Amino acid sequence: MLPPGPRLPSAAQTAWFMLDPAGAFDRLHRRYGPIFTVRYFGFPPEVYVTTAELAEEVFRTDQGGGLAGAARRDFLEPLVGAHSVLTLDGDAWSRHRKALTPPLRARQVAGYHDEITDIAAEKIATWPLGVPIALRDLMQDITLEVIIRLVFGIRDAERLGRLRALLPRLIKFGGSMSVAMLPARLRERAAAAPFLPYARFLKLRAGVDAILYEEIARRRQDETDGTDVLSRLLASGLTDEEIRDELVTLLIAGHETTATSLAWAFERLLRLPHVLERLPDDEPYLDAVVKEVMRVRPAVYEAPRLLDAPLRLGGHEIPAGVYAGPFIPLVHHDPVAFPSPGEFRPERFLDGQQNRAWMPFGGGRRFCVGAQLALLEMRVIIREVLHRLDLTAPDPAPEPRRLTNVTFTPARLTRVIARARSLDRTS
Numbered sequence: 001m002l003p004p005g006p007r008l009p010s011a012a013q014t015a016w017f018m019l020d021p022a023g024a025f026d027r028l029h030r031r032y033g034p035i036f037t038v039r040y041f042g043f044p045p046e047v048y049v050t051t052a053e054l055a056e057e058v059f060r061t062d063q064g065g066g067l068a069g070a071a072r073r074d075f076l077e078p079l080v081g082a083h084s085v086l087t088l089d090g091d092a093w094s095r096h097r098k099a100l101t102p103p104l105r106a107r108q109v110a111g112y113h114d115e116i117t118d119i120a121a122e123k124i125a126t127w128p129l130g131v132p133i134a135l136r137d138l139m140q141d142i143t144l145e146v147i148i149r150l151v152f153g154i155r156d157a158e159r160l161g162r163l164r165a166l167l168p169r170l171i172k173f174g175g176s177m178s179v180a181m182l183p184a185r186l187r188e189r190a191a192a193a194p195f196l197p198y199a200r201f202l203k204l205r206a207g208v209d210a211i212l213y214e215e216i217a218r219r220r221q222d223e224t225d226g227t228d229v230l231s232r233l234l235a236s237g238l239t240d241e242e243i244r245d246e247l248v249t250l251l252i253a254g255h256e257t258t259a260t261s262l263a264w265a266f267e268r269l270l271r272l273p274h275v276l277e278r279l280p281d282d283e284p285y286l287d288a289v290v291k292e293v294m295r296v297r298p299a300v301y302e303a304p305r306l307l308d309a310p311l312r313l314g315g316h317e318i319p320a321g322v323y324a325g326p327f328i329p330l331v332h333h334d335p336v337a338f339p340s341p342g343e344f345r346p347e348r349f350l351d352g353q354q355n356r357a358w359m360p361f362g363g364g365r366r367f368c369v370g371a372q373l374a375l376l377e378m379r380v381i382i383r384e385v386l387h388r389l390d391l392t393a394p395d396p397a398p399e400p401r402r403l404t405n406v407t408f409t410p411a412r413l414t415r416v417i418a419r420a421r422s423l424d425r426t427s
């Protein structure tokens with residue numbers, strides 16, 4: 001028997017969640033406790049859990065019984081292809097994960113520190129001053145550039161220009177309902193109808209792929225070793241097609257999530273002057289602030305597995321064919337794991353201890369492979385912004401959470417007014 005959940009028709013449950021995601025889940029949690037079932041229109045039921053213990057039981061299915069790849073495949077495959085660590089499972093997933101892990105380890109990404117600083121400084125210098133700006137979009141501009149230059153390693157000005165123009169459109173199209181929600185069996189027919197968004201998406205994708213394959217071919221010929229992630233993937237034994245899919249995967253998994261987390265960091269900091277005051281030069285405190293932001297405003301709200309075997313969870317026997325996963329914002333508000341969870345207290349992360357209830361990057365074997373890069377980017381970019389600019393929020397009310405693709409985004413995209421710092425904190 002599935003755990004309890006709302007009896008509304010699935011279309012109504014879907015609409016409720018889209019309109020008021022945070023409110024809907026708070027209500028369900030209060031009513032049903034730490035495990036409940038939600039039904040989205042057109043999908044198998046999804047069992048959500050809200051404690052670290054139950055989440056760990058779900059993550060344990062990565063060793064057998066749960067498929068993280070299958071849970072994401074339908075809506076991600078048009079964009080990332082058939083050879084992506086996001087959508088594969090089993091042996092194929094293991095092989096890809098082994099290729100991607102080494103270049104994204106903490107020690108490797110530490111080498112990107114100065115280049116991320118330069119990219120952030122270049123971009124910040126172009127921001128308009130004295131007028132309201134949407135920080136989320138500006139953050140996305142920085143994180144996209146990090147992927148193009150440090151992950152893809154593209155230096156050629158002409159290719160850089162083409163990618164900068166094409167990628168934002170590809171991502172927007174790929175994440176739109178008309179592409180991501182198009183059932184796999186209809187894709188071939190949709191591709192043949194040039195007026196449909198899917199066919200336009202395919203054209204864009206072909207444009208991006210041409211650049212990526214050109215770069216892969218060029219690099220296979222050039223013997224010199226680069227420090228970017230692509231250079232390391234070329235030596236990993238993956239084929240060109242597999243490498244193309246993984247490059248797009250890192251882009252899709254890595255840039256919007258990081259930009260949204262950064263947007264939340266500024267949204268929170270501008271409303272917490274006593275925290276902002278201690279930034280950015282106290283390094284351990286900055287690191288703790290980043291972690292506390294990701295606790296109170298995790299960008300990705302769930303990490304589901306599609307069960308391919310029954311699972312005993314929280315006293316229920318969940319059948320195969322159902323999704324199960326943590327609802328991350330609620331796990332992060334469990335008062336047992338995080339005392340006074342409503343308070344913003346970076347100090348809880350200052351002792352360096354791991355808290356297993358902190359899961360903005362998911363868990364189990366499918367734990368985010370880019371977590372170290374994301375954390376580094378966040379620290380560097382926050383520091384660069386605060387060194388150069390004074391930010392204020394034109395509307396002091398907190399920004400509510402809005403659902404965009406797979407992330408919770410600040411509803412006003414973190415609206416701020418930037419002014420040049422009167423005292424240069426870099427000196």
Ligand code: HEM
Nearest residue numbers: 250253254257258261300303361362363366368369370374
């Ligand atoms: C703050 C930024 C980020 C957040 C919040 C985030 C969050 C997540 C989450 C929740 C998962 C799912 C884990 C699970 O199912 O248990 C995940 C997976 C993944 N992330 Fe991230 N991520 C971020 C940045 C990045 C970056 C920068 C990259 C790479 C450049 C990246 C690459 C990936 C990949 C490839 C996976 C799939 C791993 C697998 O299935 O084996 N992520 N991420």
